[in-house]
Amino acid sequence: MEKPLTQHIRADKRPLTLKEYEQVGGYEAVRKVLKEMDPKSVTTLVKESNLRGRGGAGFGTGMKWSFVPLNAPKPKYLVANADEMEPGTFKDRILLESTPHQLIEGMIVAAFAIQADIAYVYLRWAYKTAGHAITRAIEEAKSAGYLGKNILGSGFDLEIHLHTGTGRYMCGEETALLNSLEGKRATPRAKPPFPQVSGLFGRPTIVNNVETFCCLPHIINNGPDWFKQLSRTGDAGTKIYGVSGKVKRPGAWELPMGVTMRELIEEHAGGMQDGLKFRGALPGGASTDFLVEQHLDVKMDYTDVAAAGSRLGTGTLIILDDHTCPVGFVRNLEHFFAQESCGFCTPCREGLPWVEKILTSIDAGEGREEDLQLLNFHTKYLGPGNTFCALAPGAMEPLQSALKYFREDFERHIQDKECSYRGKEVSAVH
Amino acid sequence: MLTAAEKHEIDKAISLVPVRKAAGIEALKVVQDHRRWVSDESLRDVAAYMEMSPEELDSVATFYNMIFRRPVGRHVILLCDSISCWVMGYENIRMHLTKQLGIAYGETTADGRYTLLPNCCLGTCDCAPALMIDHDLYRNLTIDQLDEILKKYE
Numbered sequence: 222m223e224k225p226l227t228q229h230i231r232a233d234k235r236p237l238t239l240k241e242y243e244q245v246g247g248y249e250a251v252r253k254v255l256k257e258m259d260p261k262s263v264t265t266l267v268k269e270s271n272l273r274g275r276g277g278a279g280f281g282t283g284m285k286w287s288f289v290p291l292n293a294p295k296p297k298y299l300v301a302n303a304d305e306m307e308p309g310t311f312k313d314r315i316l317l318e319s320t321p322h323q324l325i326e327g328m329i330v331a332a333f334a335i336q337a338d339i340a341y342v343y344l345r346w347a348y349k350t351a352g353h354a355i356t357r358a359i360e361e362a363k364s365a366g367y368l369g370k371n372i373l374g375s376g377f378d379l380e381i382h383l384h385t386g387t388g389r390y391m392c393g394e395e396t397a398l399l400n401s402l403e404g405k406r407a408t409p410r411a412k413p414p415f416p417q418v419s420g421l422f423g424r425p426t427i428v429n430n431v432e433t434f435c436c437l438p439h440i441i442n443n444g445p446d447w448f449k450q451l452s453r454t455g456d457a458g459t460k461i462y463g464v465s466g467k468v469k470r471p472g473a474w475e476l477p478m479g480v481t482m483r484e485l486i487e488e489h490a491g492g493m494q495d496g497l498k499f500r501g502a503l504p505g506g507a508s509t510d511f512l513v514e515q516h517l518d519v520k521m522d523y524t525d526v527a528a529a530g531s532r533l534g535t536g537t538l539i540i541l542d543d544h545t546c547p548v549g550f551v552r553n554l555e556h557f558f559a560q561e562s563c564g565f566c567t568p569c570r571e572g573l574p575w576v577e578k579i580l581t582s583i584d585a586g587e588g589r590e591e592d593l594q595l596l597n598f599h600t601k602y603l604g605p606g607n608t609f610c611a612l613a614p615g616a617m618e619p620l621q622s623a624l625k626y627f628r629e630d631f632e633r634h635i636q637d638k639e640c641s642y643r644g645k646e647v648s649a650v651h
Numbered sequence: 652m653l654t655a656a657e658k659h660e661i662d663k664a665i666s667l668v669p670v671r672k673a674a675g676i677e678a679l680k681v682v683q684d685h686r687r688w689v690s691d692e693s694l695r696d697v698a699a700y701m702e703m704s705p706e707e708l709d710s711v712a713t714f715y716n717m718i719f720r721r722p723v724g725r726h727v728i729l730l731c732d733s734i735s736c737w738v739m740g741y742e743n744i745r746m747h748l749t750k751q752l753g754i755a756y757g758e759t760t761a762d763g764r765y766t767l768l769p770n771c772c773l774g775t776c777d778c779a780p781a782l783m784i785d786h787d788l789y790r791n792l793t794i795d796q797l798d799e800i801l802k803k804y805e
Contacts, residue, residue, distance in 0.1 A: 296669075305774050306771060306774070307772070308734045308735070308771065308772040308776075309733070309734050309735050309772065309776050310772070310774065310776070311774045311775055311776045311777060313774075314774045314775065345774065346717055347729075347773050347774065347783060347788075348774065349786050349788070350788075382667050385680075387715035387716070387717045387718060388715055388717035388771075389714065389715055389716060390771060402673070403668075403670070403673045404668070404670075404672050404673040404674060404675040404676050404711065405711060406714040407714065407715075422669055422670065422673075463776070463777060464777070465738075465739075465776035465777050465779060466735060466738045466739070467738060467739070471776070471777035471778070471779075472777045473777060503734075537776070539735055539738070539776070540738070542738075545738055549737075550734065550737070550738070553732075553733070553734050553737040554734055556732075557733055557734070557771060557772075560771070561771065563714075
């Protein structure tokens with residue numbers, strides 16, 4: 222099984238030096254695009270590879286790039302979204318800490334395709350080890366002539382800067398991230414204009430996820446057909462999947478796109494902890510709909526997870542077991558979303574704290590019959606089309622699916638005026 | 652008054668962006684690195700240096716979780732309270748910490764040694780529960796490790 226993105230990660234996770242990275246074929250893709258290709262043909266190749274954005278939305282990467290006007294005057298910007306903060310998501314951390322040169326190489330390829338001359342890595346503040354690794358890798362790449370002016374004599378210039386974030390979930394949203402890079406509050410921008418035309422400082426800008434960038438050198442080196450055959454489904458490539466929660470071996474693994482949830486949990490994560498049963502999972506971070514037992518054989522790609530009523534999102538499963546309260550689980554999620562709402566649009570700012578309060582009272586045994594209707598109401602009015610960005614609709618995904626699949630738990634809390642899970646948790650912490 | 656060292660670091664941040672104001676958050680972080688938190692006086696000094704009004708800079712400062720506009724202790728404990736850590740029982744860690752230190756979220760111990768804050772997902776969910784103290788990450792936490800860990804931070 223091929224694992225292009227993680228094959229060179231050492232057991233101790235120490236990043237490869239430039240020399241070590243070159244010895245395993247590193248920066249070959251940069252040589253190839255700069256010496257043998259033109260920007261348009263790079264974009265065409267990436268389009269043909271069917272690479273879809275790994276940040277969660279799954280938009281076609283080549284398609285995204287193709288909206289950048291190539292003849293626009295400089296500067297043009299490229300941004301690596303490394304602000305990993307979706308609860309339950311820990312996949313980009315691995316790539317950032319252990320394969321920084323792969324990220325930089327991918328960024329050079331992308332920058333060439335859109336003819337960007339300035340790039341930023343927007344890094345989550347908490348990722349200190351990653352910050353050191355990237356700083357060092359940028360320095361090494363600069364001294365070797367992969368960054369700077371006239372890279373490898375091609376006439377193409379690119380500088381990459383590390384920008385460390387200051388902590389806000391909203392910064393993961395593409396346009397909010399750009400506002401943050403401009404030193405402003407990270408509130409989302411109206412689209413259009415799209416960032417490809419008017420992004421950072423009003424210039425054409427592309428924002429891609431870390432894992433997306435890391436796919437690029439391999440697509441350039443091995444071609445689109447190779448990339449497609451890595452997958453088991455129509456959505457190309459490998460994917461870094463993860464599992465957290467009460468399984469025997471939580472972790473993250475690079476696997477062919479389209480492995481099933483059952484394989485992830487049973488084979489890779491070692492199954493549920495003893496005495497616990499699987500009840501459901503968020504397939505791709507906090508802002509995705511629950512999948513339950515009937516979905517265990519769903520292929521974890523963009524298309525099939527969507528057909529099952531959820532989203533692949535970041536591909537990192539969060540497991541709900543049968544000794545953990547679904548109401549408390551969702552309350553925890555909605556607390557996060559309510560806290561992290563940027564406050565810019567009213568439904569999100571007012572609605573999410575309301576949802577959190579209702580869930581807190583149900584969890585505490587103080588719920589009323591009409592609360593379930595109120596929660597349903599919010600899933601509609603904070604849903605797609607009613608808010609400025611995707612934060613509140615994302616927050617409603619686990620709630621609406623919990624109300625569907627775990628309705629009897631909500632009802633029992635209200636009827637019994639208590640949570641029957643209290644004290645039942647098999648806690649990992651003693 | 653900003654110190655020469657602070658100004659030097661802020662100038663470096665300004666050199667990386669095309670608009671001076673864009674380095675406002677970086678400037679706040681520089682000051683916070685040196686002084687642990689951003690007082691009203693510090694904020695006014697940074698705003699003047701960045702050629703911004705204090706109100707404009709404060710609107711940014713108060714938006715971000717990691718700019719401290721109130722005093723914090725010598726060490727800041729950031730306890731992950733997001734979903735995977737919740738499932739894995741972070742609340743037991745919280746109860747132990749609040750009991751040991753005698754403080755709730757947002758408070759600082761009387762000796763000024765620790766401030767305890769809740770924090771969103773630290774991106775290490777396969778090793779939950781997790782917390783950070785200053786720049787150090789601790790994972791797969793159990794209660795019996797906590798006292799040893801805390802001892803390292805004077």
